[in-house]
Amino acid sequence: MTSRGTKYWNSGSIPLIAPEILGNIIAEVADLGIVISSEGHVLSVLVNPLYDSFKSFERFENRDIRTILTTESIPKFESRLAAFLREDENVKPVELNHASATGRWEFPIRYSFHSIGPDGAILMLGRDLRPVAEMQQQLVQAQIALEQDYETQREHDTRFRVLMENTTDAMVFVSAHSGLITEANHIAANLLESNRDSLVGRHFADSFAVRKAGDLVADMTTQAIAETDTPVTATLRKSGVDLLMTPTLFRAAGERVLLCRIAPKDEAAVRPDDLSANLRGLYKSSTDAIVFTTDDGTIMSANDGFLNLIDIAHDISVRGNNLANYLQRGTVDVKVMAENAARNGKMRFYATRVAGDYGSPRAVDISVSQIMAGKTPLLAYVIRENTGSDTAREATGATAEDTMQSVKELVGQATLRDIVAETTNVVEKMCIETAVALTMNNRVAAAEMLGLSRQSLYVKLRKFNLLSRDGTAGE
Numbered sequence: 394m395t396s397r398g399t400k401y402w403n404s405g406s407i408p409l410i411a412p413e414i415l416g417n418i419i420a421e422v423a424d425l426g427i428v429i430s431s432e433g434h435v436l437s438v439l440v441n442p443l444y445d446s447f448k449s450f451e452r453f454e455n456r457d458i459r460t461i462l463t464t465e466s467i468p469k470f471e472s473r474l475a476a477f478l479r480e481d482e483n484v485k486p487v488e489l490n491h492a493s494a495t496g497r498w499e500f501p502i503r504y505s506f507h508s509i510g511p512d513g514a515i516l517m518l519g520r521d522l523r524p525v526a527e528m529q530q531q532l533v534q535a536q537i538a539l540e541q542d543y544e545t546q547r548e549h550d551t552r553f554r555v556l557m558e559n560t561t562d563a564m565v566f567v568s569a570h571s572g573l574i575t576e577a578n579h580i581a582a583n584l585l586e587s588n589r590d591s592l593v594g595r596h597f598a599d600s601f602a603v604r605k606a607g608d609l610v611a612d613m614t615t616q617a618i619a620e621t622d623t624p625v626t627a628t629l630r631k632s633g634v635d636l637l638m639t640p641t642l643f644r645a646a647g648e649r650v651l652l653c654r655i656a657p658k659d660e661a662a663v664r665p666d667d668l669s670a671n672l673r674g675l676y677k678s679s680t681d682a683i684v685f686t687t688d689d690g691t692i693m694s695a696n697d698g699f700l701n702l703i704d705i706a707h708d709i710s711v712r713g714n715n716l717a718n719y720l721q722r723g724t725v726d727v728k729v730m731a732e733n734a735a736r737n738g739k740m741r742f743y744a745t746r747v748a749g750d751y752g753s754p755r756a757v758d759i760s761v762s763q764i765m766a767g768k769t770p771l772l773a774y775v776i777r778e779n780t781g782s783d784t785a786r787e788a789t790g791a792t793a794e795d796t797m798q799s800v801k802e803l804v805g806q807a808t809l810r811d812i813v814a815e816t817t818n819v820v821e822k823m824c825i826e827t828a829v830a831l832t833m834n835n836r837v838a839a840a841e842m843l844g845l846s847r848q849s850l851y852v853k854l855r856k857f858n859l860l861s862r863d864g865t866a867g868e
Contacts, residue, residue: 425450425502425519428509431478433458433470436514444521447500450491463490463499477506477515488522501526561669562654567597569642569649572610584655586631597653601627601636613651617642626658634658682747682757682776688735690716690727690772699776702757703749716774721746721754725841729831734763734772736833743831747776822857825850829859 425447426439435458440447453460459467466489473487486505501522509516557564563581567574574597582589585600598609613625617640624637635658640651676683682699686692692715695708703719705711711719720726726745733740739762748754758779764771824843832838840850854860 423518424521427458427504427517427519429458429515429517431474431513431515433474447521461491463492466490473506474515563656565597565653565655567610567613567651567653569610569614569651572596572598572607575650581655584636584657586629600630602630602633603627610651613638613640613653614642614649616640617651624656682774684716684774684776686716686772686774688731688770688772690724690731692716693771702747702755702776702778704751705749719747719749721748722842725832725838728835728838729833729842730759730761730774731772732833733831734761735770738763744779818857821853822859825853825857825859 428437491500502519504517507516557578566576624639717723717727743759746754828839
């Protein structure tokens, strides 16, 4: 209190205040007022009328204040009370938590200590800290949410950069408004005859021989809005190489952005060791038919060689159909090849016939391999029209040569009729064994492959004593 303030209070200009009026003033000034003795015994409780939640404190009069404090608040109260009783000059307010005996509610309150009479009574003026605690909790939650957003953004940024650097295409992000490059991968930087660090932030048209910088970006924006597959052609300023740019327009954070996929116009610019480009060229230009299907035979893609083989104009007509629709034995052929490829990873040779809706059947040799597209197994078929001689030799192999040698040895020892009958039996047995082996002992499929009924196949299996052979046609 300043000397001027002391004179003012001592001047007698402030009249004495009645106890009930003083209590009302204290209740209005503070959120909660508690009068205690020097031992901590509650003498009176003054509650601000605006705080109905503090009304329950009134029933704690004539009790020890320690009974309504939480366990961790009792030592703080005793320490601050002892300092106040010692008349320490710097007794700071203390934050105490009140709790009921059942612990159903808890109030954080900041108290200041004041002497109010010669009898040693102490007035504790309390300020409710719940709004502050709620605000602090909101700030903590906001900080946690902000950190989570930052972490998510960093994760997405990392994924984006890994994707950009591992894609085989040259990709550039260009602002449709300013024409500046906002992001590019190293493949695009190499095509644009620059490095990535100097490319980002530079005007996209600066790398090309154009009259106006805005014309190129405007052309790409128009092309992207039209949603056509026709790329925009531009010539590099330094080397004069023509590049094809396929733009995609999208909006991010209120700004329109162009995603440009860049490729050289001259195919000779592609590296000779680019395996993907070489395989695409082989797929398009191969005289052999190449078909990719799912494991159940559904066609995913087919090259021109296959379309020529079945006399179909466009691959849209076959995509989604089953390969069995174009094979002589239908699902039997597909099932045999798919099962062998699934078991061994590939099937080197399979002879059948292929026909479209209008053409006549053609004899073909098929090789099939199982490949993995991620975790999905696919089947790749290579189909070649055969002339007959090589196919027969591959199919029969050493067995056919042994059979012909045996036939020659019978000449002079048996009649022609017996020789023909014996040869027929040998060829028939060899065909049955081959069909059963190809179908992995699936007798229904083997019968369809041989053009026999199932009963006829069983008869011939018994005739040649093949029913008891393990791994061939055994029961």
